[in-house]
Amino acid sequence: MLENKRIGLLGAGVMAEVIASGLARSKLVQPADIVMTHYRQDRLDELQDRLGVEGSLKNREAYERCHIVVLCVRPQAMTTVLDEISPVLRGDVLLVSIAAGLPISFYERRLGRDIPFVRAMPTFFGRIKAGTTGLALNRHTSAEHLALVSRLFDTVSAHVVVMPEDEIDAFTTFGSTTTATVYVLLDALITAGSLVGLRHQASHSRAIEQVVAAAQNVVASDKLPSQLLDEICTPGGVTVEGVKVLEEKAMRGTVIEGVLAATERARDLRRASGTE
Ligand SMILES: NC(=O)c1ccc[n+]([C@@H]2O[C@H](COP(=O)([O-])OP(=O)(O)OC[C@H]3O[C@@H](n4cnc5c(N)ncnc54)[C@H](OP(=O)(O)O)[C@@H]3O)[C@@H](O)[C@H]2O)c1
Structure with missing residues (x-):
């Protein structure tokens, strides 16, 4: 072909x-x-x-x-x-x-x-x-x-x-921002690993391993990410303390805003091209 x-x-x-x-x-x-x-x-x-x-x-x-x-x-x-x-x-x-x-x-x-x-x-x-x-x-x-x-x-x-063409901008910006978000997250996790005492190489490989395994686990389990989050947050345990801070610092809202900003930039490009 x-x-x-x-x-x-x-x-x-x-x-x-x-x-x-x-x-x-x-x-x-x-x-x-x-x-x-x-x-x-x-x-x-x-x-x-x-x-x-x-x-x-x-x-x-x-x-x-x-x-x-x-x-x-x-x-x-x-x-x-x-x-x-x-x-x-x-x-x-x-x-x-x-x-x-x-x-x-x-x-x-x-x-x-x-x-x-x-x-x-x-x-x-x-x-x-x-x-x-x-x-x-x-x-x-x-x-x-x-x-x-x-x-x-x-x-x-x-x-x-x-x-359909009207879906391609959302497909694009969602895909690229998802990738970027994971890279920012990985980078931050590697720094955090060093701060809690892991050697740099160990922090790097453990962060990647955990992110890959977390995503594979969503695919394998047929559960929503929120259900899996609930499962790893033992009441009164250590993980839930970390999640509380992520919620207080509006991590979820920031991720959503990143995707919306990229979509708005795609709209700007369309406007600049004179097609909107
Ligand atoms: N990067 C991604 O993940 C991704 C994914 C999907 C789609 N895209 C799309 O793919 C396209 C390319 O992205 P990219 O990341 O590969 O960008 P890029 O690395 O900047 O590639 C474009 C290349 O074209 C050169 N160029 C500029 N004007 C030219 C001309 N008149 N004739 C020949 N070459 C010229 C640029 O040179 P200079 O840098 O010297 O100007 C640059 O080397 C973009 O339209 C982007 O929206 C990117």
Whole structure:
């Protein structure tokens, strides 16, 4: 399916590298059939050396040479890239964007052509092929386009799901803020472990082990997190004292506010794109 397809990744940053590595690992695509773009030659040289992909300084030239093109620049740089490729747009090239916050209507308006387009939201976990990629497709896509793009993101995620476009912002911000919250939490726990006398390495590995086990336990037990919390809080015991402080310091409310703030930022990006 992806065999014999040349894939362009425009904007060779973190996510483009994750996707290129996933594709190369899958062996569905030869590294030489992956074209990555950046405006810095040293970044392209580094990727060529490490992954064996092809590098190009020109987005338009890369687009013209590929069957599937994934826009991997940040939302703020999207207009520049779209304006570069729009004079050479073709209906037989599947265009995909992974940018957060920009709706399909933004691309359609800017490009002004009826082309197959997919808005994709992969996770940060491409390196371990975990998490879910969400897809929203425009009306010019076919079953073959869906199969192609599913196969592509299958190389960097455990699951690929198609969803209505109006759900993708919440899917994105909830996913990214959940990950960020866990990283902040882990970082704080490691410091706390050191403060109560664990060696740094022990604090690090025990914090990770506990967070992973706590999440696995929710999956395995079929119980709500609040029920499990109740189970580990022995009345009059030590854990419940810690939980009391977390409640007093409004940890729960702060986590919720973080998710809401990220969702508001996605709304700002949409407004700035002129689509709201
Ligand atoms: N990071 C995540 O976890 C994640 C997850 C899902 C989706 N996304 C989306 O994925 C996209 C990329 O995110 P990222 O974290 O990979 O960002 P990133 O590391 O900044 O990657 C974008 C790259 O594109 C380069 N670039 C900027 N303008 C360019 C141009 N005109 N032509 C070619 N390259 C250009 C940037 O260079 P400079 O840095 O020098 O400007 C940067 O190296 C974003 O739209 C984001 O919303 C990210």
